[in-house]
Amino acid sequence: MDMEIGTKLKEAREEKGLSLESLQETTKIQKRYLEAIEKGDLHILPGKFYARAFIKEYANAVGLNPSELLEEHKSEVPSTEENEIEYTRLQRSNREKRRGRSNLFNFSFIPTLIVVLLVIAIVFAAWVFYQKTTANSNPDPVPEQNDEIIYSEDAEGESNDNQTDVDDEDEGNDDTEDKKNDSEKPEFSVVEEGSGGSPESELDLNNLKDNVNIKLSLDGDTYIQIDGESGENYLEGMINPDESPEEIDISDEEKVYFNIGNAPALTIEINGTELEYPVDPEEYVHQKIWVNLNKKTE
Incomplete structure (x- = not known):
């Protein structure tokens, strides 16, 4: 025996001159589910939630008010209380996972790269200072000819300046490449x-x-x-x-x-x-x- 809500939906569809095929195209609900709703075979639908959701879609498509229709025939349509509890639990899980993903992507790679480069620069500067100190405390023996040996501090300073320029240039290139890759992501x-x-x-x-x-x-x-x-x-x-x-x-x-x-x-x-x-x-x-x-x- 047809359910009253299914009969009412079917009559509204026929009054509008709509076929099940055209209704399927409009609602994107499979024809066999539409037929099940009209016949009252709601157990064929994927679940209680889908029974209410599909009925709402059907009602909208044939010009009926879905809220009023469900309220008027609430004794015929299965309750979704159990589903709502399950969805609430799933939603909580989704929020926690999304929060975790959000925290992961909020950690920027660029500041980390800068810190690493600064650490390398500090270590390099300490090594250079150590080499200079060692050279000054253990000078090469002076030849018997008393030839004067002159150390060129300007050349050493120029080398350090050049190395710093290279480090700065590499850092700038890395930052530019990271920004370019970020801008090209979908x-x-x-x-x-x-x-x-x-x-x-x-x-x-x-x-x-x-x-x-x-x-x-x-x-x-x-x-x-x-x-x-x-x-x-x-x-x-x-x-x-x-x-x-x-x-x-x-x-x-x-x-x-x-x-x-x-x-x-x-x-x-x-x-x-x-x-x-x-x-x-x-x-x-x-x-x-x-x-x-x-x-x-x-």
């Missing part, structure tokens, strides 16, 4: 921040090379769909931490689409640069993101 920027219950955002990723790879790391189960602008589907379905990390080559694409069911559990990196969710993933667990892959021109 970098995300927000083009448009999404809104609504399942926000759809757009990002730019600049400074990419010809080879582009996605790395997915998971702390929990999540639904993920990855499509290229070319029309190729790279991944769709539920994945779990046992399958992590997952790596995907998208070098032939200029734009890629992510449909993420459990954002707090999923970390996305493209060519080693982590994607920061434009909308708080702890508040909006279901997010859709387009990323423009802007490759460098030589």
